[in-house]
Amino acid sequence: MTSALNPKYSFDSFVVGAANRLAVTAGRTVAESPGAAYNPLFIYSGSGLGKTHLLMAVGHAAKKAAPKLNIEYLTLDEYVEAFHASVAAGQGDAFRRRFQNVDVLLVDDVQFLTNRKEMQSELLRLTEALQAAGRQIVLTSDRPPPDIADLDERLISRLSGGLVVDMGTPDYETRVAILRRKAEERGARFEPGVLETVAQAEVGNVRELMGALNRLVAFQAVNDTSINAETVKQILGLVGEEGGAAPPGDGRTRAAAKGGKAGGGGTGGGDEFGEFLADVTVTVGKAVEAWRARVGEAVLRWEGEGYRTHRLEALLQRDAPAAVDKAIAAFAEDVERLKALE
CATH class of the missing domain: 3.40.50.300 (P-loop containing nucleotide triphosphate hydrolases)
Incomplete structure (x- = not known):
């Protein structure tokens, strides 16, 4: 009847700012x-x-x-x-x-x-x-x-x-602090100015901020290259027609994502994750091999649920690994077995 307390939700992991x-x-x-x-x-x-x-x-x-x-x-x-x-x-x-x-x-x-x-x-x-x-x-x-x-x-x-x-909604300084904390937890590294550029976008809540971070992590994973502040603006659609900033996930970004295939289903987090996968596909699909995109999506999906994905990440280090889909399916089966034991 009573839900268990999520061990990740502690005061130590809560980023404090003026709004909270x-x-x-x-x-x-x-x-x-x-x-x-x-x-x-x-x-x-x-x-x-x-x-x-x-x-x-x-x-x-x-x-x-x-x-x-x-x-x-x-x-x-x-x-x-x-x-x-x-x-x-x-x-x-x-x-x-x-x-x-x-x-x-x-x-x-x-x-x-x-x-x-x-x-x-x-x-x-x-x-x-x-x-x-x-x-x-x-x-x-x-x-x-x-x-x-x-x-x-x-x-x-x-x-x-x-x-x-x-x-309230986190201010700029708090958004930067949140991005740095989450990037550190994910083991993701970015060039100077990248997270600050993301934080400049006005977002409605922390989930949208995490969606933006997910896109950057995915881009680096499937492209196997670091990104700079200018690349961030292109990936997240932060530059509008007048050169101003537009929040990640706004109409312009979503319009570009309509041609992509959304992963996940349902409402709330599922739609958010599906939009994020669609954005990734549209942004980097022409620049990377299809198998890298599939592995990158799998890494982000399972890592986002708290599972270690070193096995999948190792595939990205190879030029053309065999049976990629089989490896992803086997990893998914192992995750389901772990869930059954939790």
């Missing part, structure tokens, strides 16, 4: 002293700005400070599903007792409380019980409590009674 410093400071405070300040702590921001990362970081830090604490993380949808399943099984009271005994409760995406009157009442009772017992609750949303449609006034008051803090 207050939220991070509040998160650290409640992790160090659960229930003593900012209870509940309500964090809101647009999509892709690090709410879930920060929420899980609070959980990791609280557990590290007091290993015996009972910490639960789950999304609002998971909470709703678990509640309905418990009620259907005649275990509604047991469900309520379970969560009332949690020391630190982390609930993600509470904007989905809209039009869920029953769950609003449940969350209101739970919040009151946790506060009365001195236990901490931290919630995230894409908007502040008063802006969540059809939310009970009593719940709005309760959720707003601790600290409501927002996280």
Whole structure:
């Protein structure tokens, strides 16, 4: 029922800037002293700005400070599903007792409380019980409590009674810091000025920034050459008709990508990854052999999911390796076996 905390989402890996410093400071405070300040702590921001990362970081830090604490993380949808399943099984009271005994409760995406009157009442009772017992609750949303449609006034008051803090779009300095951190984590090296050029583009969130970085990593992988700031502008479509900067992934870039084949499916991250693969194909397809493009796509796909891809990267060091598709398929099968063991 409760999702595990992602080990990568800690305070150490969170890049702090002017737009999120207050939220991070509040998160650290409640992790160090659960229930003593900012209870509940309500964090809101647009999509892709690090709410879930920060929420899980609070959980990791609280557990590290007091290993015996009972910490639960789950999304609002998971909470709703678990509640309905418990009620259907005649275990509604047991469900309520379970969560009332949690020391630190982390609930993600509470904007989905809209039009869920029953769950609003449940969350209101739970919040009151946790506060009365001195236990901490931290919630995230894409908007502040008063802006969540059809939310009970009593719940709005309760959720707003601790600290409501927002996280904004990262500024230039923060974007540079994020790019450097992520490039270092990926083991990717770029010439001076490359990451700064990417950071100059106005992006809506960190996911778009990571999409731009992915394109650069892929270009270097399949072209086996380093790139400079001018090349970056061409790859990401940062120069418009008037010579101004256009954000990566805007209309001009996507128009060029329509002829490419998008990888992945679904919504959200899948569409983003598909657009990224299409951009890579259009940009470098004429400059590299087809097999290098396929290997490059595979490297980016699996590396992006956290798997080591040295075996595939070794193929790029050869002039014309045999059975490339077979090697990629074998790697994919090994990944699936690893997933089954996780």
